[in-house]
Amino acid sequence: MDFSITPLGDAALMIEFQATMLSDKASEFVHSAYHLLSKHPVPGMIALVPAYTTLTLHYEPSFIKSDYPYQHMKIIVQELLRKGINTDTRHGNCFLIPVCYELPFSLDLTEVAQAHHLTEEEVIHVHTKQIYHVSFLGFSPGFPFLSGLSQSIATPRKENPRTLVKAGSVGIAGEQTGIYPTDSPGGWQIIGQTPIRIYFPEKKEPTLFAPGDTIRFYAITAKQYYQLEESHEYNCS
Amino acid sequence: MSITVLKPGLLTTIQDLGRTDYQAMGIGTSGALDLYSHRLANWLVGNEDNEATIEITLIGPTLLFQCSAVISICGADLSPTLNGIKIDNGRTLQVLNGDILSFSSIRNGSRAYLAVSGGIQTPYKFGSRSTDIRSQIGGHYGRPLQAKDRLLIPSSYLLHRIQWKLSPEIHNHVTENRKVRFTKGKQYDLFTKSSHQAFISSEFQINKDSNRMGIRLHGPPLQLQTKQELITEGVTHGSIQVPPNGQPIILLSDRQTTGGYPKIAQIASVDLPYLAQKKPGEMVFFEEVTLQESQKLYGKMNQLMRVQKAIIKEGLKGVIQYGG
Numbered sequence: 001m002d003f004s005i006t007p008l009g010d011a012a013l014m015i016e017f018q019a020t021m022l023s024d025k026a027s028e029f030v031h032s033a034y035h036l037l038s039k040h041p042v043p044g045m046i047a048l049v050p051a052y053t054t055l056t057l058h059y060e061p062s063f064i065k066s067d068y069p070y071q072h073m074k075i076i077v078q079e080l081l082r083k084g085i086n087t088d089t090r091h092g093n094c095f096l097i098p099v100c101y102e103l104p105f106s107l108d109l110t111e112v113a114q115a116h117h118l119t120e121e122e123v124i125h126v127h128t129k130q131i132y133h134v135s136f137l138g139f140s141p142g143f144p145f146l147s148g149l150s151q152s153i154a155t156p157r158k159e160n161p162r163t164l165v166k167a168g169s170v171g172i173a174g175e176q177t178g179i180y181p182t183d184s185p186g187g188w189q190i191i192g193q194t195p196i197r198i199y200f201p202e203k204k205e206p207t208l209f210a211p212g213d214t215i216r217f218y219a220i221t222a223k224q225y226y227q228l229e230e231s232h233e234y235n236c237s
Numbered sequence: 238m239s240i241t242v243l244k245p246g247l248l249t250t251i252q253d254l255g256r257t258d259y260q261a262m263g264i265g266t267s268g269a270l271d272l273y274s275h276r277l278a279n280w281l282v283g284n285e286d287n288e289a290t291i292e293i294t295l296i297g298p299t300l301l302f303q304c305s306a307v308i309s310i311c312g313a314d315l316s317p318t319l320n321g322i323k324i325d326n327g328r329t330l331q332v333l334n335g336d337i338l339s340f341s342s343i344r345n346g347s348r349a350y351l352a353v354s355g356g357i358q359t360p361y362k363f364g365s366r367s368t369d370i371r372s373q374i375g376g377h378y379g380r381p382l383q384a385k386d387r388l389l390i391p392s393s394y395l396l397h398r399i400q401w402k403l404s405p406e407i408h409n410h411v412t413e414n415r416k417v418r419f420t421k422g423k424q425y426d427l428f429t430k431s432s433h434q435a436f437i438s439s440e441f442q443i444n445k446d447s448n449r450m451g452i453r454l455h456g457p458p459l460q461l462q463t464k465q466e467l468i469t470e471g472v473t474h475g476s477i478q479v480p481p482n483g484q485p486i487i488l489l490s491d492r493q494t495t496g497g498y499p500k501i502a503q504i505a506s507v508d509l510p511y512l513a514q515k516k517p518g519e520m521v522f523f524e525e526v527t528l529q530e531s532q533k534l535y536g537k538m539n540q541l542m543r544v545q546k547a548i549i550k551e552g553l554k555g556v557i558q559y560g561g
């Protein structure tokens with residue numbers, strides 16, 4: 001498997017797998033490299049952040065005895081990955097997630113539909129038909145980046161990010177779809193909202209999803225949304 | 238043994254070196270924005286680097302000490318007073334039960350760090366005491382301090398008065414005005430030639446809506462050669478992302494773990510404390526350095542800091558006592 005290593009500033013490097021777009025293959029290599037480096041931490045390494053086709057390795061340059069810590073780190077990581085990388089398929093959980101695609105939750109549904117000359121119903125149909133893979137968690141705690149979005153509704157991010165997107169908002173950004181776990185700023189096209197909580201800061205395992213899980217969405221009405229929101233005991237798995 | 242918040246100030250949070258281990262779950266690092274001042278403040282009260290300090294932003298809080306404590310303030314000079322009497326930044330000071338620490342006008346800088354001997358004793362969350370406001374974790378109930386909050390601290394006192402203070406050049410990053418050094422970002426080559434030129438030859442103004450997540454800049458719009466959507470990938474403290482409106486954002490401690498906007502540049506780590514002290518409305522100029530230079534500068538700063546830490550440690554040997 002081909003990969004490249006490039007600097008990300010003076011305290012991180014990015015391992016990038018040469019795969020086309022959001023193929024599951026790239027994701028497998030990212031997960032494999034992530035597990036390999038987690039098991040065999042390189043001296044100076046402080047964190048690993050997986051994404052679709054990249055693994056970012058944060059390091060502390062002052063912990064590395066070299067006058068060019070990046071070069072030093074790059075060589076060690078390269079050798080480790082060349083020797084040890086292999087893809088092992090991980091068995092994840094399967095989730096069915098209710099989403100209300102009606103207003104006031106579906107802020108950008110009309111815009112997304114118009115961009116593709118589709119009706120709103122067609123966008124919802126395409127979005128709920130697909131099974132998505134959790135490629136990684138990022139952007140904010142427990143935010144699942146899902147691969148598998150149909151090209152037919154892939155839509156660029158908003159020109160001007162919103163300063164506040166509500167927790168549970170389901171969005172599209174390019175060929176990605178995902179769920180906002182908490183209220184946060186964000187630039188994704190919001191097509192609906194789920195009443196399900198996917199982030200539990202009070203728990204030891206704070207996130208509902210893990211990389212390798214699969215998700216399918218189903219449409220609910222606004223009335224059902226509010227009912228589910230009220231039932232605290234609602235079990236989503 | 239505690240501190241009670243009488244007035245919270247503009248944005249007062251508990252911070253340490255940050256929460257590094259949960260980034261793979263999408264949990265950001267947070268942590269002090271000016272890690273250098275945070276460290277200095279800790280050293281001046283005999284703490285190690287990672288004890289929690291109180292990060293104070295522009296308008297300081299009013300705090301009531303309910304035990305004796307050894308404190309220090311570093312970073313921005315927000316005119317601190319103890320019981321109405323002016324005190325200095327960069328000193329090891331004794332406060333007594335009933336003393337009131339407050340702040341008034343901004344003399345320089347943007348963020349001050351208040352350290353107490355033994356550190357602020359809020360609970361650890363995912364391995365850190367840092368407040369992550371957006372994710373509502375760490376610090377005091379995952380939020381900025383409010384009036385009536387009570388923070389636990391160990392009681393401590395000085396065996397004798399400490400006469401010396403930090404010399405100004407040790408923390409002149411708060412007062413000086415200079416260019417900010419950067420290395421090329423991962424998507425640097427995707428930007429137009431004129432954007433590259435604009436980036437190093439223009440001044441950028443810090444927007445009012447900047448916060449602990451990022452410094453939003455206003456300047457000539459930076460454009461990609463061809464409009465394109467990127468695949469989300471990792472970002473760091475100091476990544477400069479450019480959203481489609483062309484206005485760069487420098488990511489800080491409360492940044493997300495990943496981002497999807499192209500990165501034109503990365504701030505040299507050595508200059509992050511300097512940036513953390515800039516105020517909305519101020520201007521920023523950029524200057525390119527190579528990655529190797531950037532790492533050399535950082536290495537040099539670290540060496541100086543190690544020396545500084547050793548000197549302070551020596552100066553405080555046996556002087557700080559706990560209990561009492």
